[in-house]
Amino acid sequence: MSTPRHVLVLGDQLTEQVGPMARAEPGETRVLMIEARSIATALPHHKQKLALVFSAMRHFARSLVERGFEVAYLEAADFSDGISTYLSQHEGARIDVMAPTDWGVGDELVDAAQRAGGYVDIVENELWLTTDNEFDAWAEGRNSLRLEYFYRSMRAARGWLMVEGKPAGGKWNYDADNRQTPEKGHRFPGLQTFPPDDLTQEVLDDVCTRWPDHFGSAEHFVWPVTRGDALQALDDFLEHRLAEFGPYEDAMVDGEDVLYHSLLSVPLNLGLLHPREVCERALQQAADPASGVPLASIEGFIRQILGWREFIRHVYRTRMPELRVENGLEAERPLPDFYWSGQTQMRCVGQSVDQVVRTGHAHHIQRLMVLGNFALIAGIDPRELNDWFLATFVDALDWVVTPNVMGMSQFADLGSFTSKPYAASGKYVDRMSDYCAECVYDVKSVDGPNACPMNSLYWSFIDRHEDRWMSNHRMAMITRGWMKRDPEKKRVILERAADVHRRLASGEL
Numbered sequence: 278m279s280t281p282r283h284v285l286v287l288g289d290q291l292t293e294q295v296g297p298m299a300r301a302e303p304g305e306t307r308v309l310m311i312e313a314r315s316i317a318t319a320l321p322h323h324k325q326k327l328a329l330v331f332s333a334m335r336h337f338a339r340s341l342v343e344r345g346f347e348v349a350y351l352e353a354a355d356f357s358d359g360i361s362t363y364l365s366q367h368e369g370a371r372i373d374v375m376a377p378t379d380w381g382v383g384d385e386l387v388d389a390a391q392r393a394g395g396y397v398d399i400v401e402n403e404l405w406l407t408t409d410n411e412f413d414a415w416a417e418g419r420n421s422l423r424l425e426y427f428y429r430s431m432r433a434a435r436g437w438l439m440v441e442g443k444p445a446g447g448k449w450n451y452d453a454d455n456r457q458t459p460e461k462g463h464r465f466p467g468l469q470t471f472p473p474d475d476l477t478q479e480v481l482d483d484v485c486t487r488w489p490d491h492f493g494s495a496e497h498f499v500w501p502v503t504r505g506d507a508l509q510a511l512d513d514f515l516e517h518r519l520a521e522f523g524p525y526e527d528a529m530v531d532g533e534d535v536l537y538h539s540l541l542s543v544p545l546n547l548g549l550l551h552p553r554e555v556c557e558r559a560l561q562q563a564a565d566p567a568s569g570v571p572l573a574s575i576e577g578f579i580r581q582i583l584g585w586r587e588f589i590r591h592v593y594r595t596r597m598p599e600l601r602v603e604n605g606l607e608a609e610r611p612l613p614d615f616y617w618s619g620q621t622q623m624r625c626v627g628q629s630v631d632q633v634v635r636t637g638h639a640h641h642i643q644r645l646m647v648l649g650n651f652a653l654i655a656g657i658d659p660r661e662l663n664d665w666f667l668a669t670f671v672d673a674l675d676w677v678v679t680p681n682v683m684g685m686s687q688f689a690d691l692g693s694f695t696s697k698p699y700a701a702s703g704k705y706v707d708r709m710s711d712y713c714a715e716c717v718y719d720v721k722s723v724d725g726p727n728a729c730p731m732n733s734l735y736w737s738f739i740d741r742h743e744d745r746w747m748s749n750h751r752m753a754m755i756t757r758g759w760m761k762r763d764p765e766k767k768r769v770i771l772e773r774a775a776d777v778h779r780r781l782a783s784g785e786l
């Protein structure tokens with residue numbers, strides 16, 4: 278009998294479509310899966326997130342067993358503990374694992390195996406659309422890394438939405454068409470949901486018993502936990518939401534959780550869907566004239582997956598571990614309690630946190646322009662915010678949270694891959710949402726006790742970093758305008774910002 282292969286399947290690599298498990302045969306391959314308790318206890322993770330990851334892992338293990346694989350599913354203190362337990366039963370074994378995306382995990386596995394007298398061999402992670410070499414070759418010699426140019430290059434290389442070497446429709450970017458807000462009373466399509474089966478319910482109950490004080494509600498769990506669920510979630514998005522994805526991509530609507538977003542970050546980040554199949558299915562759908570998918574929608578969607586998702590993970594790969602601890606704007610204020618409780622009178626923030634408590638999800642503009650923006654302009658410590666995002670979202674993994682929070686949202690890296698901070702006053706929130714209509718604060722006022730806190734905080738953010746913004750070509754004009762303002766008007770606005778900070782500290786905002 279030939280020596281069996283050993284394959285470690287991590288919780289974000291639940292695939293038989295690519296990688297070692299795509300080539301594995303029952304009888305020849307032994308599978309190891311480690312449910313690491315350290316993941317659950319490092320932060321007070323959302324109960325639905327822990328249930329999602331553990332349930333998806335257990336479903337995956339069960340499906341492998343049903344196909345005849347021998348699976349060692351170990352509940353361990355951490356990865357090292359799991360590896361050493363496994364190697365105590367399989368002396369000297371060589372274990373293949375696809376390169377872990379989260380920083381440090383690969384080294385931890387290799388070291389643990391060495392200590393236990395075995396080997397972990399890191400093999401290529403095939404769950405990505407682009408390779409490390411492809412990104413590194415593109416990045417070489419560039420002064421700055423910008424998504425737009427990476428995305429164009431990757432699209433051209435694949436011929437996606439390309440006509441005779443040129444972008445379809447003559448433009449690379451349809452962002453300007455994609456900033457619409459729906460009319461009042463607009464009816465959004467429903468979302469295909471996946472209520473817990475017996476196994477997921479068992480995991481949910483277990484999580485609630487073990488970690489009752491962790492963040493978030495365990496009610497109304499709707500997430501896909503199997504490959505079959507994930508394919509249905511993809512079909513649901515393509516059929517019901519892709520066509521309108523573009524125009525309303527940046528909109529926020531009070532009481533509407535999903536709008537036309539895909540919610541596919543969940544199955545993508547678990548490995549249940551491959552980004553290539555997601556893009557190819559979307560392109561196929563859009564190519565059918567009967568589908569009614571406009572170019573702005575399919576372009577916007579491909580940009581997110583082939584562009585942002587791939588770009589972000591390469592930024593993470595090349596900028597860790599410094600990225601996690603940077604604080605270039607010297608923002609030191611503590612994260613307000615309302616990020617955990619949702620108890621604030623600011624309607625935009627309160628509603629967004631409430632959604633995260635209920636579902637473990639909020640869409641991109643809520644993350645960037647409400648939850649991130651408030652922290653940025655209020656000078657909250659970005660490392661605390663990073664931990665908050667890591668703990669509270671069901672799709673949160675270090676590789677995707679850290680660059681999005683530290684870089685894109687908080688500018689803590691001083692723009693290593695963005696050209697300006699995503700900072701905005703209440704005016705932006707008012708333009709892109711209907712939150713302000715229901716808010717106790719007045720979005721049109723900058724000073725006075727009733728003024729929208731976002732307004733004065735925005736100007737105090739500009740004021741605090743005046744010198745820095747004057748040397749940023751995308752911030753200089755607005756900063757110059759601020760500098761030229763009447764000193765008395767500036768004083769009153771900054772006084773309101775100081776008052777907002779006092780209220781923030783005393784929990785009255």
Ligand SMILES: Cc1cc2nc3c(=O)[nH]c(=O)nc-3n(C[C@H](O)[C@H](O)[C@H](O)COP(=O)(O)OP(=O)(O)OC[C@H]3O[C@@H](n4cnc5c(N)ncnc54)[C@H](O)[C@@H]3O)c2cc1C
Nearest residue numbers: 538539540541542581585586640641644645672673681686
């Ligand atoms: C502060 C902040 C925190 C974030 N935290 C996470 C996180 O924990 N997990 C996560 O997957 N994404 C995160 N993102 C990126 C993005 O907001 C989410 O991927 C998206 O909201 C997920 O919802 P969706 O699947 O409906 O996305 P859609 O709007 O339907 O977009 C389609 C897909 O594009 C990809 N995508 C789009 N933008 C990004 C991006 N900036 N980075 C990486 N992938 C992107 C995602 O896979 C997403 O599923 C964060 C962004 C910000 C600004």
Ligand code: SF4
Nearest residue numbers: 623625703713716729
């Ligand atoms: S008025 Fe200000 S705080 Fe209130 S919802 Fe609008 S932007 Fe948010």
